[in-house]
Amino acid sequence: MSAPLVSAIVPNHNYAASLELCLRALQNQTYRPVELIVVDDASTDDSVEVARRLGVRVVQTGRNAGVAAARNLGAAHARGEILVFADSDVAAYPDAVEVAVGMLAADPRLGAVCSIHDPEPLIRDSLVEEYRALQYHYWTASSEGSISFLFPALMAMRRSVFEEIGPFNTRLRETEEVDYGHRLTQRYDMVLTTAVRSRHDHDDKLGGLLRKLYRRGRARVPLYARRRRFARGFETSNRAGGSLAALAAVATLPAALLGPAGAALPALALAVSILADLGMYRFVLRRRGPLFLLYYGAVHFVVNVTIAAGVAAGVARWSCSPRFRRLYDPDPPVRPAAAGAGAPEPGGRR
Structure with a gap:
């Protein structure tokens, strides 16, 4: 019996500096077969050229629509039975896809498998980045196991589960993963594991990190107010x-x-x-x-x-x-036929 096709979907907006490391890591996976799709979200750097140079298929959002819309568009263009979402500032270990697919195959109640990043950053740029890598690693590693807080920077799930749960909420620019994890764990289990390893190019400037954390803290309030409890793992x-x-x-x-x-x-x-x-x-x-x-x-x-x-x-x-x-009210359904500007780039590999 042949192994199921994996579609590795990489949403990207102006991450040319780390994109090549991300794509080469996915191209060097021990698991086969893998189709690789970069969804470029209106980058103004040379991200698209980086992907093309590596022979990777590129689809484009047409305008800066956010990571949720980019992931949805990638899933609409993917052919795989398993969807792997990998952020463009993350490099997976060579066996990451193989381990994640094996875990999904072993447990039909498992909706998603999420990676834990190493305590060392992918690219060492500053002491701030070294702080963030250690802090993020500890908070995730100490939450290893069953969670309700999705970590989509590197995660795998069955296409059938994605279609059942529905797309990421495109109104959410900062907290789409918390919303999606909440929806997913109403029907399936979800795990965070050190068995699926990766390295992350974290924020290297304190101002940028603080602005992001402030926005995320503010945007999480409506969801936690609705649920009346914290997520399981990470934000305890x-x-x-x-x-x-x-x-x-x-x-x-x-x-x-x-x-x-x-x-x-x-x-x-x-x-x-x-x-x-x-x-x-x-x-x-x-x-x-x-x-x-x-x-x-x-x-x-x-x-x-x-x-x-x-x-x-x-x-x-x-x-x-x-x-x-009402920020976390459900998004209208997204259908592949309505992808609009997401046609594959000319010359992209199918």
């Missing part, structure tokens, strides 16, 4: 408490002017924030030593404050905006 109530405690430490800092009793308030909040991620700090200390841990702790405190500020802004917006409260 304990970690949310750590972020809120960091914000409280900043908010109560003026109380230190009132004397020792007032200073105890921000100190207590800071201690709570540290304790919420104590296991992570121990992990970083073992890997990088005390000097890097000081830098790491300072950056993570700022990250926690930013996430909590985003959530607070989301709560304020949720309380006064009916449109924001």
Whole structure:
């Protein structure tokens, strides 16, 4: 019996710097057969040329429509029985597809298999990127197992499951994965596993990372308000408490002017924030030593404050905006025939 065809779908917008590493990693998979599709979301760099040079089929969205729309378009053009979604800043280990397909074949109740990125970044650009790689790895590795929070940077699922659950919500530019994971786990199990390994080219500038985390924290509020509980894995109530405690430490800092009793308030909040991620700090200390841990702790405190500020802004917006409260309402069905501008590029490989 022949192995099922895998369609590896790579959404991309201006990631030419890492796209070649991503595509070569997918071309060098131990699993066969794999068709490779790059969905270019109106890039202004030379991403399309990179893909063409490697002989990869390219489809284009025609306008910048977001990663959700790009994944949907790739699925509409794919022929495979298994869909593998891989972000263009992620490089899969050679056996990643083989392991993921084997896990799906072994368990018909398994809706998706998600990869855990290494603690080292794909491209070392800055200390900020090294912070993010360690933080992201620890939060995902400590959530290994059954989850409800989709990690689509590298994940595999059956086409039949994708068609049953429906497309990604194209209105969501930052949180489409949380919404999709919630929908998927209403019917199937979903796992996050170190057996499927990859490396990620994380954000290398603090400003860009903080803006992204702020937007994500704000946009998650309507979904969590509707579900009345946190996702299973990654964004836990304990970690949310750590972020809120960091914000409280900043908010109560003026109380230190009132004397020792007032200073105890921000100190207590800071201690709570540290304790919420104590296991992570121990992990970083073992890997990088005390000097890097000081830098790491300072950056993570700022990250926690930013996430909590985003959530607070989301709560304020949720309380006064009916449109924001409806952000996670289902998208209209997307049919392949309506793909419009997504025709394959001339010269692309079919």
